[in-house]
Amino acid sequence: MTVxxxxxxxxxxxxxxxxxxxxxxxxxxxxxxxxxxxxxLDARADLWSDEVRLRVERLNLDAASYRQLREQHTADGxxxxxxxxxxxxxxxxxxxxxxxxxxxxxxxxxxxxxxxTVEEVGPxxxxxxxxxxxxxxxxxxxxxPLTLTDGLERxxxxxxxxxxxxxxxxxxxxxxxxxxxxxxxxxxxxVLDVCGAPAxxxxxxxxxxxxxxxxxxxAVVGGAGKSGSLSLAAARESGAGRTIGVVPHAAxxxxxxxxxxxxxxxxxxxxxxxxxRDAVTSGxxxxxxxxxxxxxxxxxxxxVLATADGGTVVFFSMATSxxxxxxxxxxxxxxxxxxxGNGYVPGHAAYALDxxxxxxxxxxxxxxxxxxx
Numbered sequence: 001m002t003v004x005x006x007x008x009x010x011x012x013x014x015x016x017x018x019x020x021x022x023x024x025x026x027x028x029x030x031x032x033x034x035x036x037x038x039x040x041l042d043a044r045a046d047l048w049s050d051e052v053r054l055r056v057e058r059l060n061l062d063a064a065s066y067r068q069l070r071e072q073h074t075a076d077g078x079x080x081x082x083x084x085x086x087x088x089x090x091x092x093x094x095x096x097x098x099x100x101x102x103x104x105x106x107x108x109x110x111x112x113x114x115x116x117t118v119e120e121v122g123p124x125x126x127x128x129x130x131x132x133x134x135x136x137x138x139x140x141x142x143x144x145p146l147t148l149t150d151g152l153e154r155x156x157x158x159x160x161x162x163x164x165x166x167x168x169x170x171x172x173x174x175x176x177x178x179x180x181x182x183x184x185x186x187x188x189x190x191v192l193d194v195c196g197a198p199a200x201x202x203x204x205x206x207x208x209x210x211x212x213x214x215x216x217x218x219a220v221v222g223g224a225g226k227s228g229s230l231s232l233a234a235a236r237e238s239g240a241g242r243t244i245g246v247v248p249h250a251a252x253x254x255x256x257x258x259x260x261x262x263x264x265x266x267x268x269x270x271x272x273x274x275x276x277r278d279a280v281t282s283g284x285x286x287x288x289x290x291x292x293x294x295x296x297x298x299x300x301x302x303x304v305l306a307t308a309d310g311g312t313v314v315f316f317s318m319a320t321s322x323x324x325x326x327x328x329x330x331x332x333x334x335x336x337x338x339x340x341g342n343g344y345v346p347g348h349a350a351y352a353l354d355x356x357x358x359x360x361x362x363x364x365x366x367x368x369x370x371x372x373x
Contacts, residue, residue, distance in 0.1 A: 018049075019048035019049060019050050019051060019171070020171075020172075021050060021171055021172030022034060022035070022171060022172075023035040023041075023143065023145075023173075023174075025048060026041045026101075026171075027040075027042075028040040028041060028042055034143070035143035035144075035145075035171075036142050038143075040099070040100055040101055041100065041101035041102050041143075041145045042101060042145065043101035043145035043146055043147045043169065044145075045147070045167050047120060048122060049122045049123055049124040049125075050122050050124040050125050050126065050172040051122045051171060051172070052118060052120070052121050052122065052125050052129055052169070052170040053119045053120045053167055053168070053169055053170075054114070054119060054135065054137075054167060054168045054169075055117045055118075055119045055165075055166075055167055056114055056115075056116045056148070056164060056165060056167060056168050057114075057115050057117065057163070057164070057165075057185075058115040058161055058162060058185075058189060059103065059112060059115075059141065059161070059164055060113050060114065060160055060161050060162070060189050060193045061103070061111070061160045061161075061162060062110045062111060062112040062113075062140075062193070062295075062318050063225075063226075063295035064108045064110055064296075064317060064318035064319040065105040065107075065110045065111065065112060065318065066160040066295075067295050067296070068105060068107050069089060069092060069105065070089070070157070072107075073086075073088045073089040073092065073157075084157050084158075086155075086156060086157040090152040090155060090157070093152060093162070094148060097146055097148050101145055101146065101147075102142060102143065102144055102146050103141040103142070103144075103146055104141065104142035109142065109318070110142060111144070112141045112160070113136060113139070113140065113141060113189075113192065113193055114136070114137050114144070114146075114168055115135070115136050115185060115189045116137075116167075116168060117133065117134050118130065118131050118132060118133040118134075118135065119167065124172075127170065127172075127174065127176060129176065133178055134178065134179045134185070135176045135177060135178050135179060136176070136177050136179060136189050136192045137170065138176060138177055138192060138195070138343070138344070138348075138349060139170075139175050139176075140343070144168050144169065145168060145169040146166065146167075146168045147166045147167050147168075148164055148166040149165050150164055150165040150166070152164055161186060161189065161190070175344060177192055177349040180353055183353065187356070187363075187366065187367060188353065190226055190369065191226070191230070191352050191353055191355075191356050192349055192352065192353070193226070194227035194230060194293075194352070195230075195343075195348045195351070195352035195353075196316070196344055196345055197227035197230060197231045197291065197293060197316045197341060198227070198230040198231050198348075198351065198352050199234070199348035199351050199352065200314060200316075200348075201218070201231040201234045201235050201238070201291050201314065202234045202235070202237075202238040202351070204216075204289045204291075204312055204339075205218060205234075205235050205238040205239055206238055208289060208312075209239050212288075214241065215240055215242075216240055216241060216287075216289050217240070217241060217243075217284060217285055217286070217288050217289075218232075218235040218242070218244070218288065218289045218290075219243075219244040219245075219246060219280045219283070219285055219287035219289070219291070219307075220232050220235070220243070220246065220290075220291045220293060221270050221276070221292045221294055221299060222247070222270070222292070222293035222295075222317075223244075223247055223261070223265070224245065224247050224252040224253075224255050224256040224259075224365055225293055225294070225295075225365075226365070226366050226369050227293040227316055228245065228291075228293040228294075229259065229261055229361075229365040229366060230352055230355050230362055230366070231293060231316075232245055232261040232262050232362070233355050233358075233359040233361075233362045234355060235289070235291075237355075237358075242263050242284045243261070243263050243264075244262060244263065244264045244266065244284060244285060244287065245261065245262035245264070245265045245266070246265075246266055246267075246268055246270065246280065246283075247266075247267055248267065248268070248270070249267060250267060253265050255365065255368065256365070258361075259361035259362070259365055260361055261361055261365075263283075263284065264282075264283035266279040266280065266282055266283040267279065268280075270292070270294050270296070270298075270299040270303075271296060271298040271299055271302070273301035273302040273304075274302075274305070275302070276299070276302030276303070276306050277302060277305035277306045279306075280306035281306075285306055285308075286306055286307055286308040286311070287306055287307050287308065287311060288307075288308055288310075288312070289307075289311060289312050289313075290303050290306055290312070290314070291316060292313065292314065292317050292320065293316050294317055294319070295319055296317075297320075297321060298319075298324075299319075299320070300320060300321060300324040300325040301324070301332070303315070304325070304328055304329045304336055304338075305334070307334070307336045309334070310335055311337070312336065312337045312338075312339060313337070313338045313339070314339045315338065315339065316341040320340070322340070
């Protein structure tokens, strides 16, 4: 069976002119906007002089986007259990990429990242890559020109990682990491997908120590997940006085307790502000630093309530609402600093990979999320 190439409509030819390092030369919208804000990108394989083309092997959809897509295409079965329509799920992802020239979920606005091999390097590329390098992108699929050629026929829809074929384009200011030789590729991809979270957690712990001279209490909402478990490991080794992991149910509580990454593990629905506040308090809070790593909306108020006056809340979820966080904190008269984790901290990739090497318990939790294949 012939699989059609999925690619965004193209309105102008790729020229030999000067490319903008942030990629606006690939934007098809008028007036021009940045690639992440654009509705459509030019995803053709022809390169401008500072670009790099990758042969795509695997996408890693971000957690919020994958959850939304999975729920959209899951219907209740006769036994009451959800039945995923894999064909419809594939078709939706293909349609997004086909229309937009990138993978940007129109509901969540988020994308993910990918694994691939360098096919061609423009003569003016500043990224230091060579043909044959196997890499993971550390910039979002929501701004990465992407073409898929295999119909996603190998993806069973059961997880965020999507085996596929096609090509992607990196700009002059794109961020990328070579895959380490000592870790399975899918595990490395899982870690690199969330590497900003532990790096920023470390920074927040170190800043608290420098300012207050006392080790902070750190609460991680979603502590048994990929970003959550790595953030707990980062908090502990950076000098946190107490670590609290918040999980949604008993199975994750048991797994996180067995890992030893948290001093206390508490169960709460993070969407219930009072329940989250009370759970963190029962675990030794309120927290000086609260890190939100869950992939569901509605957790802003509880995170603010769980944080001590003068503390910091770091939102690492693409499901976070800036409006809900800002107005909610104002309405609660909460004196907290709120940060949006943008996924980039200098050295974040190497640090996250080293955490996995040094902390077998964190590695096991990441692998349990599907990053071991």
